[in-house]
Amino acid sequence: MSADAFLKDFHLVATIGATPNNGVDRQAATEEDRRTRDWFAGFATERGWEVRVDGIGNMFALVEFRPGAKFVLVGSHLDSQPLGGRFDGAYGVMAGLHAAARIEEQVRAGGELPPFNLAVVNWFNEEGGRFAPSIMGSSVFAGIMDRSAMLEVRDLQGVSVQEALGGIGYLGSDAGPEPVSYAEIHIEQGRILEREGLQVGAVDSSWYTQKLDIEVLGEQSHTGATAMADRHDALVAASKIVLMVHDVTGDFEEEALVSSVGQLTLEPNSPIVVPRRVHLVADLRSNSQSIVEAARESLLRDIAALAEEHDIRINVKDFDIRANQYYPESGVELTEKVAADLGLGVRRMQTMAGHDSVAMNRVVPTVMMFIPSVDGVSHCEREFSTDEDMMAGVDALTAVARELVFGALVEEAK
Template identity: 75%
Template sequence: MSSSAFLADFHAVAEIGATEHQGVDRQAATEEDRQTREWFRAFAVERGWEVRVDGIGNQMALIEFAPGAPHILLGSHLDSQPLGGRFDGAYGVIAGLHAAERIVRRVAAGDPPPPVNLAVVNWFNEEGGRFAPSIMGSSVFAGLMDETQMLAVRDLSGVSVEEALAAIGYLGTDARPDIAGYAEIHIEQGRILEREATAIGAVDFSWYTQKLDIEVLGEQSHTGATAMADRHDALVGAAKIIVKVHEVTDGFEPEALVSSVGQLTLEPNSPIVVARRVHLVADLRAAEKDIVLAARARLLEEIAEIADAAGLTINVRDFDVRDNQYYPENGIGLAESVSADLGFGVRRIRTMAGHDSVAMNRIAPTVMLFIPSVDGVSHCEREFSRDDDMAAGVDVLTEVAWRMLHGALHDAPEPAHSAITAPVPR
C-alpha cells in the first residue's frame, strides 16, 4: 500500500506546535497537546472507530473484529520535550493509526478476520518534561504507578496533572480495554541502525536506569555584602554535584554508563541573593544494573564530601528506578521474520532510552521496533528520520500487528518482571 497518506499525515501533525527550526513543542496537557489529540480523535471518528480516554488521559481508538475479545494494542505518544523533535513518539502513534487502517482494509477485502480486536493508543506524558516521572500514562495503565498519586503530580508552575488534563478536556473516565499484546515503533535515538545501514531494529532489552532527586540546602544572603568565607551557597554546591555526575562515567569502560543532570531549579533565583535551595535530578543509565549501582554509590560519597566542605545540607532520594526489561524472544523473532519477508535488513538492538513498551512488556507480550535516526540525535529540533525509513517501518509494523492479531505471540512466555518505583509527587 502507498505510504503517501501516512507521510502526509505525519508532516501535517508536525505543524502542530512547530518550532522555528523544524522541531515541535507539545508538552503534556498543553494547548498544543490538545490539538494533536483532536487530530487523533478526528482520524478515528472519520473511520467509525470508538475513541476512549481513561482516567490518566491515555487516548485510544478501538476497532472491533471479535466482540468481547481482548485487543492487540499499537501506539506511542504525541507529547514532546520542550523544543523537542517531531519524530519522537509521534511517529509511532501515526504509524499505528495507519497500520490499523491497512489491517481494516485487508479484512474488508476478504482476508480472514482476526479472533481478537485492535486498538491504537496515544499515551499520556511519556516524555515527563512537564510532569515527572516520564512514561506516566502507560505505567498507570499497566498498574505500575498509582493513578491518584500521578494525578496529584504538579509541574514547576504548581499545576497538577488532573487540573491540566481537565483544562484541555482530556481527563477521561472510560474503561481501559483488555490487552492481549502490544507493539510500538519508534526512532532509534542512536546511531547504530544508520551506521550499519539497517532498516529495522528489533529491541531485545532495555537498559537499567535510575534517577537521583537531589535537594541542596544552603543559606540565603546578600551577594554584595556577605564575605566569601561566610557563604553557604547552594548553587555552588549544586554546580559541583553536576560536574561529579558528568565525571562519574570516567570510572567505567567507555559508553558503559551515561549520566546527566537535565533539570535544575533554584531559590530565590535573584541576581543579588546567594541561593538558599537548589533542586536537581541526576539520571544514570547502563546496560548492567551493577554499573548504575556502583556509580550511584560513588556519587553519594562525593555528594557527602561536598556537603561537609561547604557547610550545606544535601538530601538525596532514589527516584524513578527502572530495572532491565527483556522482550519476549518470539516477539523479537517475529520482528526479524517480518522484516526479512518484506526485504528489509534487521538487527537486534537494545534501548538505552525508556519507552511505553517497557511498561507494557510487564503485562502483555510486547514487540518494540526501531527505525534509523540521522546522527542519532533526539530530544532536540535537529532530530530527523528519513521518509523512506519511516515508510518501511509502517510496512513492518502493519505485518507484525497482522500476525499478532492472528496469534503469532499466543504462546509467548511471560515477560521478565522487574520493578518500576513511583516517586512521591513534588
C-alpha cells in the same frame, strides 16, 4: 492506505506546536498536546472507531473485529520534550493509526476475520518533561504507578496532572481495552542502524535506569554585602554535583554508563541573592544494574563529603528506578521474519532510552522496533528520520500487527 497518505498526515501533525527550527513543542497536557489529541480523535471517528480516554489521559482508538475479544495494542505518544523533535513518539502513533487502517481495510474487503481486536494508543506523558516521572500513562495502565498519586504530580508552575488534563478536556473516565499484546515502533535515537545501513531494529532488551532527586539547601544572602567566607551558596555546591554526575562515568569502561543532570531549578533566582535552594535531577543508565548501583554509591559518598565541606544540607532520594527488561524472544524473531519478508535489513539491539513498551512488557508480550535516526540525534529540533525509513517502518509495523491480531505471541500471554 497509501504511503502518500501516511506522509501527508505525519507532516501535517508536525505543524502542531512547530518550532522555528523544524522541531515541535507539545509538552503533556498543553494546548498543543490538546490539538494533536483532537487530530488523533478525528482520525479515528472518521473511520467509525470508538475513542476512549482513561483516568490518566491515555487515548485509545478501537478497531473492533470480534465483540468481546481482547485487543492488540499498537502506538506510542504524541507529547514532546520542550523544543523537541517531531519524530520521537509521534511517529509511532501515526504509524500505528495507518497500520490499523490498512489491516481494517483488508479485513473489511473480505479477508480472514482475526481472533483479536486492534487498538491504537496515545500514551499520556511519556516524555516527563513537564510532569515527572516519565512513561507515566503506560505505567499507570500497566499497574506500575498509582493513578491517584500521578494525578497529584505538579509541574514547575504548580499545576497538577489532574488540573492540566481537565483543562484541555482529556481527563477521561473510560476503561482501557483489555490487552493481549503490544507493539511499538520508534526512532532509534542512536546511530547504529544508520551506521550499518539497516532499516529495522529488533529490540531485545532495555537498559537499567534510575534517577536521583537531589535537594541542595544553603542560606539566602546578599551577593554584594556577604563576605565570601560567610556564604552557604547552594548553587556553587550544586554545580559541583553536576560535574560529579558527569565525571562518574569515567570510573567505568567507555560507554558502559551514561549520566546527566537534565533539570535544575534554584531559589530565589534573583540576580542579587546567593541561592538558598537548588533542586536537580540526575539520570544514570547502564546495561548493568551493578554499574548503576556502584555509580550511585560513589555519588552518595561524594555528595555527603561536599555537604560537609560547604556546611550545607543535601538531601538525595532515589526515584524512577527501572530494571532491565527483556522482550519475548518470539517477538524479536517475528520482527526479524517480517523485515526479511519485506526485504529490509534488520538487526537485534538494545534500547538505552525508556519507552512505553518497557512498561507494557511487564504485563503483556511486547514487540519493540526501531527505524534509523539521522546522526543519532533526538530530544532536539535537529532530530530527523527520512520519509523512506518511516514508510519502511510502517510496512513492518503493519505486518507485525497483522500477525499479532491473528494470534502471534498468544502463548506468552497465557
